[in-house]
Amino acid sequence: MKRVFLTVSYDGTDFHGWQLQPGVRTVEGELNSALLTLTGEEILVIGASRTDAGVHAKGNVAVFDTESTIPAGRFSYALNTILPEDVKVVSSKEVPEDFHPRKTNCVKTYEYRIYNDVMPDPLKRRSTWQVPYELDTAKMKEAAALLIGTHDFAGFCSVKTQAETTVRTVTQVEIEEISEEKEILIRVKGNGFLYNMVRIIAGTLADAGSDRRSLAMIKEAVEEADRTKAGPTAPPQGLCLKEIEFNEMVKDRENE
Amino acid sequence: MKRVFLTVSYDGTDFHGWQLQPGVRTVEGELNSALLTLTGEEILVIGASRTDAGVHAKGNVAVFDTESTIPAGRFSYALNTILPEDVKVVSSKEVPEDFHPRKTNCVKTYEYRIYNDVMPDPLKRRSTWQVPYELDTAKMKEAAALLIGTHDFAGFCSVKTQAETTVRTVTQVEIEEISEEKEILIRVKGNGFLYNMVRIIAGTLADAGSDRRSLAMIKEAVEEADRTKAGPTAPPQGLCLKEIEFNEMVKDRENE
Numbered sequence: 001m002k003r004v005f006l007t008v009s010y011d012g013t014d015f016h017g018w019q020l021q022p023g024v025r026t027v028e029g030e031l032n033s034a035l036l037t038l039t040g041e042e043i044l045v046i047g048a049s050r051t052d053a054g055v056h057a058k059g060n061v062a063v064f065d066t067e068s069t070i071p072a073g074r075f076s077y078a079l080n081t082i083l084p085e086d087v088k089v090v091s092s093k094e095v096p097e098d099f100h101p102r103k104t105n106c107v108k109t110y111e112y113r114i115y116n117d118v119m120p121d122p123l124k125r126r127s128t129w130q131v132p133y134e135l136d137t138a139k140m141k142e143a144a145a146l147l148i149g150t151h152d153f154a155g156f157c158s159v160k161t162q163a164e165t166t167v168r169t170v171t172q173v174e175i176e177e178i179s180e181e182k183e184i185l186i187r188v189k190g191n192g193f194l195y196n197m198v199r200i201i202a203g204t205l206a207d208a209g210s211d212r213r214s215l216a217m218i219k220e221a222v223e224e225a226d227r228t229k230a231g232p233t234a235p236p237q238g239l240c241l242k243e244i245e246f247n248e249m250v251k252d253r254e255n256e
Numbered sequence: 257m258k259r260v261f262l263t264v265s266y267d268g269t270d271f272h273g274w275q276l277q278p279g280v281r282t283v284e285g286e287l288n289s290a291l292l293t294l295t296g297e298e299i300l301v302i303g304a305s306r307t308d309a310g311v312h313a314k315g316n317v318a319v320f321d322t323e324s325t326i327p328a329g330r331f332s333y334a335l336n337t338i339l340p341e342d343v344k345v346v347s348s349k350e351v352p353e354d355f356h357p358r359k360t361n362c363v364k365t366y367e368y369r370i371y372n373d374v375m376p377d378p379l380k381r382r383s384t385w386q387v388p389y390e391l392d393t394a395k396m397k398e399a400a401a402l403l404i405g406t407h408d409f410a411g412f413c414s415v416k417t418q419a420e421t422t423v424r425t426v427t428q429v430e431i432e433e434i435s436e437e438k439e440i441l442i443r444v445k446g447n448g449f450l451y452n453m454v455r456i457i458a459g460t461l462a463d464a465g466s467d468r469r470s471l472a473m474i475k476e477a478v479e480e481a482d483r484t485k486a487g488p489t490a491p492p493q494g495l496c497l498k499e500i501e502f503n504e505m506v507k508d509r510e511n512e
Binding site: 086121123 | 332341
């Protein structure tokens with residue numbers, strides 16, 4: 001028996017999110033089904049991040065146990081011949097049998113992409129949130145600075161959360177202007193995120209950039225953990241889970 | 257009666273190309289149908305460039321005549337409320353009644369996007385050609401230089417062409433590396449293109465970059481106008497018609 005670690009990339013548009021649900025198309029469902037075809041085993045993968053419907057990923061993570069003789073590093077190639085074109089395995093490797101992607105410390109990087117123009121762009125509709133009013137990135141950066149640190153992020157979380165604690169550490173909230181594309185990229189790094197947290201951060205920063213919400217109110221949303229003082233939940237298609245770095249992996253890399 | 261000029265943007269993935277065809281979904285068909293809904297008139301637009309199935313556009317052009325009292329500049333907003341999300345009108349304006357988009361001198365800019373990596377990327381599959389072998393952009397630039405100028409491009413054109421002459425002027429073939437995205441962008445400018453010409457240029461430059469085709473053979477493909485010496489036709493999804501600049505418009509702009 002070995003435990004295999006997959007880095008998974010997908011276009012979330014046509015999925016009902018990551019998590020297995022009967023009767024609908026999910027990323028987890030496609031992975032389980034491809035593994036059944038490949039190995040003959042009824043495998044249920046364990047995902048690192050259960051992304052919502054419409055949310056994309058460049059580097060989500062799934063692990064599973066198998067008796068298969070296929071070398072761990074070959075699973076990516078073998079699975080990609082079976083998987084549909086909107087979900088692919090970027091790489092695969094063996095990990096210790098006790099490695100669990102939701103119980104291991106990690107740093108997650110999300111990117112939220114805003115398309116800031118009055119006119120809709122058909123080529124950006126699946127991967128951006130179109131904001132038709134002007135956004136001042138200087139103000140967005142000021143608001144972003146208020147979010148960095150260890151805070152109770154209950155104000156930036158959907159009521160649906162089942163988390164035991166709403167305290168999280170956000171180490172980076174970066175605002176990047178991609179002028180030639182009329183895009184604003186929000187890059188958020190942290191050790192864990194609450195339900196809808198990055199999308200609420202994006203909605204709040206857009207509010208700051210358009211003067212719909214003052215810096216004082218955003219400061220209160222953080223300090224008082226008050227959902228009514230944070231901004232709206234930005235739509236899913238602008239969000240992409242870029243990378244998950246596990247502490248073990250970071251150590252591995254340092255030893256190389 | 258007035259003649260209205262539309263700048264049209266679309267995601268070509270789910271269209272059978274620009275040109276009206278019975279029983280299938282085309283960009284022209286969607287525009288005609290939205291204009292019928294909006295004006296009650298049976299309008300048939302005239303397109304500048306009849307792009308193939310799967311090819312995208314940021315700035316294709318269509319003109320039409322109408323008796324409608326809607327101001328020319330408002331057509332973009334009005335049509336966008338009717339059009340599906342994968343085709344939108346970026347702008348609209350009135351032009352002289354004798355303006356014809358295929359009979360007016362213009363400069364067209366196309367971009368062809370290669371995704372150069374071994375592993376497929378679900379988020380790039382609709383807008384790039386995945387080339388899994390290594391491409392040397394220095395060699396691609398050398399090959400690109402051979403194409404610039406006025407040549408008989410019969411070697412770079414599908415046999416299906418109905419053009420009277422196969423002589424065209426290409427003013428720019430630029431190779432841009434977008435390293436963080438593992439993308440190579442080929443930007444081609446010219447006063448007109450033959451059927452599949454930009455896609456054959458992209459296929460030829462990819463051949464040059466991977467040493468599948470020598471610079472000497474590409475030189476012969478140009479000089480002898482020999483299709484067998486040029487490269488393959490690259491797939492449609494990597495191609496995007498970025499902009500069409502009409503000489504009148506250029507003059508307008510200079511007078512502003």
